[in-house]
Amino acid sequence: MADPTAPTAPTAPTAPAGSGGDAETPLLEIRGLRMDYPIRHGMFGRHIGTVRAVTGVDLTIRPGETLGLVGESGCGKTTLGRCIVRTLRPTAGTIRYHARDGRVVDLAALGQRELRRYQREVRLVFQDPFSSLNPRMTLLEIIGDPLRNNGLAQGKELERRVGEMLELVGLPPGYMRRYPHAFSGGERQRVNIARALIMRPRLVVADEPVSALDVSVRASILNLLRDLQEELDLTYLFISHDLSVVENICDRVAVMYLGNIVELAGTDALYRGPRHPYTEALLSAVPRADPRLRGSGRRIRLSDDLPDPAAPPPGCAFHTRCHYAKAETCAAPGAGPVLLPPPDPSGRGGTAAGPAATPHLAACHFAGDLSLTGV
Ligand SMILES: Nc1ncnc2c1ncn2[C@@H]1O[C@H](COP(=O)(O)OP(=O)(O)OP(=O)(O)O)[C@@H](O)[C@H]1O
Numbered sequence: 179m180a181d182p183t184a185p186t187a188p189t190a191p192t193a194p195a196g197s198g199g200d201a202e203t204p205l206l207e208i209r210g211l212r213m214d215y216p217i218r219h220g221m222f223g224r225h226i227g228t229v230r231a232v233t234g235v236d237l238t239i240r241p242g243e244t245l246g247l248v249g250e251s252g253c254g255k256t257t258l259g260r261c262i263v264r265t266l267r268p269t270a271g272t273i274r275y276h277a278r279d280g281r282v283v284d285l286a287a288l289g290q291r292e293l294r295r296y297q298r299e300v301r302l303v304f305q306d307p308f309s310s311l312n313p314r315m316t317l318l319e320i321i322g323d324p325l326r327n328n329g330l331a332q333g334k335e336l337e338r339r340v341g342e343m344l345e346l347v348g349l350p351p352g353y354m355r356r357y358p359h360a361f362s363g364g365e366r367q368r369v370n371i372a373r374a375l376i377m378r379p380r381l382v383v384a385d386e387p388v389s390a391l392d393v394s395v396r397a398s399i400l401n402l403l404r405d406l407q408e409e410l411d412l413t414y415l416f417i418s419h420d421l422s423v424v425e426n427i428c429d430r431v432a433v434m435y436l437g438n439i440v441e442l443a444g445t446d447a448l449y450r451g452p453r454h455p456y457t458e459a460l461l462s463a464v465p466r467a468d469p470r471l472r473g474s475g476r477r478i479r480l481s482d483d484l485p486d487p488a489a490p491p492p493g494c495a496f497h498t499r500c501h502y503a504k505a506e507t508c509a510a511p512g513a514g515p516v517l518l519p520p521p522d523p524s525g526r527g528g529t530a531a532g533p534a535a536t537p538h539l540a541a542c543h544f545a546g547d548l549s550l551t552g553v
């Protein structure tokens with residue numbers, strides 16, 4: 179079991195990336211990513227078990243897209259996001275990042291010095307705009323710190339760049355001498371976004387960026403994220419449990435269950451024609467104001483709470499709650515179904531979005547047979 183705070187492994191081998199920015203070349207390729215947390219007990223912190231928070235994720239992020247990551251609380255979304263920005267060191271797996279300098283580096287294996295360089299390009303926007311800003315620092319310090327710490331700007335130049343960034347996120351540059359308590363939730367989230375963008379990243383992991391905000395300001399922050407994406411050529415991994423928001427903002431969606439991706443598809447394909455029973459259950463709970471958009475209207479209630487990630491069920495991890503489970507197949511000991519395109523003679527699953535086709539993948543033994551209801 180790896181200690182997430184342990185020193186990192188030596189620098190990974192790197193190779194020329196060829197073209198780092200065209201739509202055919204992925205920005206990030208995650209393979210076999212695992213993150214285990216040790217469960218400790220007692221005064222001496224005896225190791226008594228392991229939470230398998232991420233259990234072997236394969237996921238590719240394309241340049242310029244917004245990829246949604248959804249799933250119930252505790253399924254491992256934040257852990258996956260924090261492995262990508264490398265505030266956590268994964269237990270196993272690779273995160274191949276096609277960097278701005280044309281190299282392909284394995285973020286999962288980089289040593290601290292190399293990591294600092296590439297962490298500028300992959301940034302995190304936190305969920306909670308209240309607790310994530312130090313109340314004793316001015317906006318100039320909060321937003322400018324990464325530039326100063328990396329020796330990239332100081333003095334007047336630092337002020338100029340922070341002022342520019344404040345303007346970009348819709349705040350007056352004159353605010354830079356103020357402290358976070360002077361601001362509303364929406365304004366603080368703009369500060370959070372400015373802090374993430376000051377290093378001019380290419381990939382932003384936005385972890386529930388609007389869920390702590392009043393409904394009335396959510397739309398303005400989502401619009402800001404969309405505008406910034408266009409202006410700064412950003413790619414987003416957008417983590418959320420709000421499927422309505424995800425439907426509006428994401429090009430593709432990955433559904434996570436108990437540490438792994440169980441379905442991945444273009445947003446429209448996934449919402450209209452889910453291929454995994456878990457996705458169908460999540461979608462059945464999405465509120466629809468317009469009755470014509472409510473699908474069958476049948477709410478699928480999941481039978482039980484999320485299983486304990488320290489003791490995941492054998493076979494398909496969803497079989498303890500799945501309405502379609504067949505015990506002999508789905509609960510068979512060993513590994514469960516893997517993420518694959520279901521056999522589909524009608525070609526119903528895939529959608530074309532942009533230059534690369536978007537295959538519709540599902541990790542269910544019966545994905546090709548079930549007729550599931552979307553929204
Ligand atoms: N530092 C930690 N130590 C031990 N277990 C942890 C730690 N952080 C998270 N976990 C566990 O790992 C699993 C995944 O947690 P994670 O926070 O990644 O889920 P999430 O999908 O982001 O949930 P939420 O929607 O509530 O934010 C959970 O079982 C959680 O309790």
Ligand code: SF4
Binds near residue numbers: 498545
């Ligand atoms: S493999 Fe079986 S238990 Fe798992 S989602 Fe498919 S039908 Fe349900």
Ligand SMILES: [Mg+2]
Binds near residue numbers: 256257
């Ligand atoms: Mg989370």
